[in-house]
Amino acid sequence: MIVLSELFLIISGMVIKHLSAQEVPTGQIMLFRNAFALMILMPWLVSTGLGSFKTRFLKYHFMRAGFGVCAMGCLYYAWGHLPLAQSALLKQTSPFFIPLIAFLWLNEKLDKIVFMAIFIGFCGVYFILNPTAGSINYVVLIALLGALLGAVAKVTIRKLGHTENSKLIVFYFSFFATILSIIPAYISWQPIGLNALLWLLILAIASTIAQLLLSKAYRLAKAGFLAPFTYSSVFYAALLGWVFFAEAVSIETVLGMLLICSAGLLALKGAKTRS
Numbered sequence: 001m002i003v004l005s006e007l008f009l010i011i012s013g014m015v016i017k018h019l020s021a022q023e024v025p026t027g028q029i030m031l032f033r034n035a036f037a038l039m040i041l042m043p044w045l046v047s048t049g050l051g052s053f054k055t056r057f058l059k060y061h062f063m064r065a066g067f068g069v070c071a072m073g074c075l076y077y078a079w080g081h082l083p084l085a086q087s088a089l090l091k092q093t094s095p096f097f098i099p100l101i102a103f104l105w106l107n108e109k110l111d112k113i114v115f116m117a118i119f120i121g122f123c124g125v126y127f128i129l130n131p132t133a134g135s136i137n138y139v140v141l142i143a144l145l146g147a148l149l150g151a152v153a154k155v156t157i158r159k160l161g162h163t164e165n166s167k168l169i170v171f172y173f174s175f176f177a178t179i180l181s182i183i184p185a186y187i188s189w190q191p192i193g194l195n196a197l198l199w200l201l202i203l204a205i206a207s208t209i210a211q212l213l214l215s216k217a218y219r220l221a222k223a224g225f226l227a228p229f230t231y232s233s234v235f236y237a238a239l240l241g242w243v244f245f246a247e248a249v250s251i252e253t254v255l256g257m258l259l260i261c262s263a264g265l266l267a268l269k270g271a272k273t274r275s
Contacts, residue, residue, distance in 0.1 A: 001220070005213035006233035008206045010240060013079040013087060015203040017245065020080025024196050027184030029203070030072055032192075034181050036204030038174040055168060064156040064169075065176030067149050072177070073184060074146025081139045084241030085249055086128060088233045089257055090143035092264060096121040097151035105155060117266040124259030127252045170211070231261045 019029055055061065078087045096118045103109070128140060192200075234257055241247035 001213045001217035002229045003232050005210045005217060006230055007236055008210035008213065010084065010088060010233055010236040012203055012206045012210065013084055013237065014240060014244065015199055015206065016076050016079040017084065019196060019199055019203070020077075022196060022199075024192065024200075025185070025188035025190065026073055026077045026080065027181065027186075027188045028190070028192065029076055029200065030069065031178070031181040031185035032197070032200040033204050033207060034069075034174060034178040036201055037208050038178050040204060040208050041170065041174055053168065053171060055172070058172075060156055061169070061172035062176050064153050065173050065180060067153040067156065068173060069177050069180045071146045071149035071153055074142050074149065078139055078143035078146060082137075082143065083247040083249070083253075084237035084245065085234060085247065085257070086140070086253060087143060088237035089128065089253075089260055090125070090140065091147055091150075092231060092234065092260055093121060093125060093144060094147040094151045094154065096263065097148050101151055101155045113266060117263045119263075120266065121260050121263035124256040124263060126256075127259065128256035231264060234261065 016029060020026070075087070075091060078090065082090075099114050099118070125140075125144065238249055238257075242249070
């Protein structure tokens with residue numbers, strides 16, 4: 001399930017890349033993705049009964065959605081303007097930010113092995129940035145910002161998870177994300193044809209399937225066991241980017257991949273040691 005979830009995530013990235021090539025603004029992609037996803041999820045959510053939507057932590061749900069939408073905007077822009085493999089890899093830097101944010105916000109302990117993993121991971125980012133080439137790709141920095149904002153959103157979920165069920169978290173994210181996405185969509189609004197709407201629906205379906213598979217997988221197995229398999233998205237992205245977009249992977253990117261994936265596994269080992 002987790003490997004299939006990562007596959008549908010990369011399919012989502014491919015659709016975003018296609019829509020960006022058709023000059024559909026990132027703000028509109030976000031709005032229609034969130035609105036269509038909310039429509040898809042609504043029957044399932046309503047079936048649980050209106051009473052299950054009550055919450056005492058509305059501000060945290062809104063906070064999670066706010067950071068999530070900002071992260072989505074950065075990462076969607078990266079999907080559209082970077083090779084698939086680089087986009088998928090930079091998204092995987094989010095776990096390196098999470099321990100730091102959890103330490104500052106939730107007072108969670110940081111081990112030496114986690115510090116080592118973070119250092120190795122950002123050495124990998126250095127190779128992807130490749131500053132020795134003479135210029136730094138600003139889209140890579142936007143992707144890293146998206147990973148940082150996504151990490152804040154995930155730490156917010158961790159805080160909500162103590163009292164809120166997963167359906168409630170999914171509903172409020174979809175609801176608030178749709179509302180918040182209206183602002184960037186309005187700023188860059190342009191007419192969208194039927195073909196683009198169909199692709200946006202495919203994006204919402206693929207993203208929703210990825211979320212459902214991810215949620216189901218984490219209900220059946222521990223996060224520490226599943227997390228290494230999330231790096232399968234890098235393989236999918238490199239392969240599908242080569243097949244469908246003729247994207248070559250440079251030696252620097254391959255080295256960055258190895259360092260970031262190794263650092264992620266090392267961070268997981270540190271998490272298991274703490275537990």
